[in-house]
Amino acid sequence: MNFLSVGNPRRLLKLLIVVFTSLIIGLGLLTPANADTVGEEYDYAVLGNVKIEGVAVGGVRMVVEGSGYSAETLTSDDGSWLIGVPTKDVYSVTLDESTLPAGVVVLEGEPTQEVELGLSGRVVMNFFIGEGERNEVSFVDQFISRFIYGINFGLMLGLASVGLSLVFGTTGLSNFAHGEMVTFGAVAALVFGVFMQLPIWVAIPLAVIASAGMGWSLDAGLWKPLRKKGLGIVQLMIVSIGLSLTMRYIIQFFIGGGTEQLPGFDSPKISLFGAVALSSNDLYSMGISIAVIIGFAVWLIKTKTGKATRAISDNPDLAAASGIDVDKVIRIVWIVAAALAGLSGVLWAYFRPGIKWDMGTQILLLIFAAVTLGGLGTAFGALIGALIVGILVETSGMFIPSDLKYVGALVVLIGVLMFRPQGIMGRKQRIG
């Protein structure tokens, strides 16, 4: 509801305006001493005051999200709040209308708004609130829009998961360095698109190619020699942990601990229907994911290499005996897995938004959850698992605190292992 469109004069009278603290300046001084704060350890902060008719409202839930960071707090009795944030970035600030007194709503704009941290490192975000009809996004609308976000997230998760699943199926390796392959794709896009200033439609394909090259070199330089050496799968798993640490910190070495953005990360939202709005990035992202996944599926089902891949997952000895060049197929699997992971990283960098050295580690467990959910080693199962995890993560934010949204997916992961260890699509193992 627009501030000026409030036609009813009585309502207009009742309309309360929150003081623009920011205009009065002197931020540090005006920050109330007992503001309810979280994340004080960070250098940057989003803060504000919630007041109706000059009367402070305590206990209102404020959420700040962005760049993979999320925190929330309740306003103190004097209405103030402050949430520290790790980086100078764009964050979305949400005032939870359900925690306002009955009949009080955000009158101007949405209850969720974007803020950008400026030079001062602090930004004030105040909402116009007052009595009125809650311009509440209906539960259904909210659910649908979260659901669509979930699909988007699930698709990019799927890109990463099918790769992990293929590698697991063909080599038995639970690759803990897969998260870093995701980060690598995003960082490569950053290098090409920002540092080298290439147009983004060139930078992204180059990033995917670089990721594929990474997959090739990892197999050629590390995994194949180790297979030849005859390392056990637990040993390989721990090697992959070492590789994960190495890659993660090498990336931090080069890009530092902050968050970087790809060009065009803040594309405007396009209203689709109801309250459902997606940015053009979201739409592109989903389109690209779907196209690539279809291409991947065709590759896996139709081509000779794809069939060989599945044969090796079924029974490596038999596949080798029937004349399949197992090493060559595994090499291709690594290249494909790395390329898909890299692409997933680029898309995720737009979705979060932001590129950070440990972003892959954040997503790794969700990838594992997706793969396990679908049944270890079945590529299409992993895809379905990824969609479920993606949707679950995004929609669970409606029911549990947003900083616990990954917990839901991990709990489901453990639950699935309890009741159906072979996953949704997997088969039971032969005993004895």
Added chain:
Amino acid sequence: MSSNETPQKATGLHVGTAEPGCKKTDPMLVIDHVKKSFGGLTAVDVEHLEIPKNAITALIGPNGAGKTTLFNLLTGFDTPDTGTWSFEGKSLSGVPSFKVAQMGQVRTFQLTKALSLLTVLDNMKLGAKDQAGEGIFKSLFPRFWKKQDAEIEVKAMELLKRFKLDTKKEDFAASLSGGQRKLLEMARALMTDPVLVMLDEPMAGVNPALTQSLLEHVLNLKNDGMTVLFVEHDMHMVRHIADWVVVMAEGKVVAEGPPDTVMKEQAVIDAYLGAHQDTDLGVITGRIDTINEEESK
């Protein structure tokens, strides 16, 4: 060679005619309607089967007949879709595998399971039942288990001598040969003082000289009052030591009876011995196609 002396065969094991599912005078295991399928494939489908007490019973049948699966079901390593079975009158359905073993029904595995990084002696000592030192609190104080452990060691060494492994007692089981591991697994099973010993292909991959001594061990088990149920593809051995033979094919019991009569039955020749000869021919004549077909199944 001892195999030339015909061992004393147990007789009068069954009641009525020797047909699939016939009654035994003194059954140790009674199996009813046990069925297990993997996806579409029915691996085991046994209507009724009794295993006689204090006798050596051979379970034979073509590859994939469901013998190992039946072993898994009977010992609690796998759960059947339907069916009940009892051991010395006690129902075993739903009893976990370790309890089955504690009751005295011990098995070995087709793919030998030697505990590679334990010494041969530790492998043996692990088999002994009711060890005080295996409880977590008593284990902390040797005075609770030192004496028992010494007794167990004596018993283990006796068995190792019988199985000609006593010189290897300090070696890791990983360093044993395949045949020696079979012997170790069998000896270890005997450490539990079993009532029923179930051996899954004890002779597979064992050289003739070792086969000889293994056969004697199996016969000794019966003399010691144990009941033996074993799976074997070697018909010589079956004829030589089994008192009773059960034939399985495609999950079902197709024939049973004393070895001499059973092996003459047409059903057995069709289901097993005939097929057996066919595969042999395939190998001998180098009909590679046949082998490939076998493999890709």
Added chain:
Amino acid sequence: MDWGTIINNTLAGLLTPTTIAFALAALGLAMHFGFAGLLNFGIAGFMAIGAYGYAISVLTFGLPWWLGMIIGVLGSIAFAVLLGVPTLRLRGDYLAIVTIAAAEIARLLFLTTAFTDVTGSADGLFGYNSAGGFSSANPFPPGSYGFGPWTYNSETLWVLTFGLGVLALCIWLLWALMRSPWGRVIKGIREDEDAVRALGKNVFAYKMQALIIGGVFGGLGGIVYAAFANVSPGVYVTSITFFIWTALLLGGAATIFGPVIGSVIFWVLQAFLSNILPELAINGILPVDGTQAATLRFVLVGIGLMLLVIYRPQGIFGDKREMTFVK
């Protein structure tokens, strides 16, 4: 370059509360992985629960320090049971994934703002050592103790004494368990649990016992660390788990003293690198800036872990024949 300071700081790494906490956690992993073959990638979760259990008992429920620590231990036992019941029947690599996920769940629950009153969310907890009376239980009068690199104030000395006492107890416990018939069953399970089952042992119960004992060691590691530093959710991340694995494999997974010595080597090396690398950077010998130099040592941990597992999987003190990577 100031070699004196570098050497001094490096040697100081030999004996710190952190080293002791690490050694305890590594000992727990030795029980889990080295002896029982359980792939636990969630040791950080056990540590977190021990530490938070202690701190929360004191701060929220006003319990004395020793009772708080006991509750921290009970918490890690409960965590082990909670993890073990669904997963100990599953294949080994599933346990790896479940434990790492469970540890993350625990960390996120401590981090969330939903329970700030109790957990302090991102800020963590502090002040419990004095509130619960751990500090005042210090038998050492204020002053400076020790010599050279190993000079401690009375508070640190108290934590070190306490930590070393706990560590010694745990080492004895592990040693006593592993030489007994109980230890034989545990090692048998590591080799082939079906074979052990076929001999009439309740494999699930044994695995659960091993998981609990190792978990308690991990919890004690967290408690000792909490007795020294604040409890902060940023500590109990998966990287810590991997560092502890590195320490464990360095010493030898299936040994009693290996994990302890591995932890000491790990921290001495860390202390050395964190001193020498910035020095090298400042002196222009390494063409990197200060923060990059600090990052470099974690790169080296990763590379070290890979080389270790590839070329010396039995660790420095392990017996080549008794290499634990059987599967």
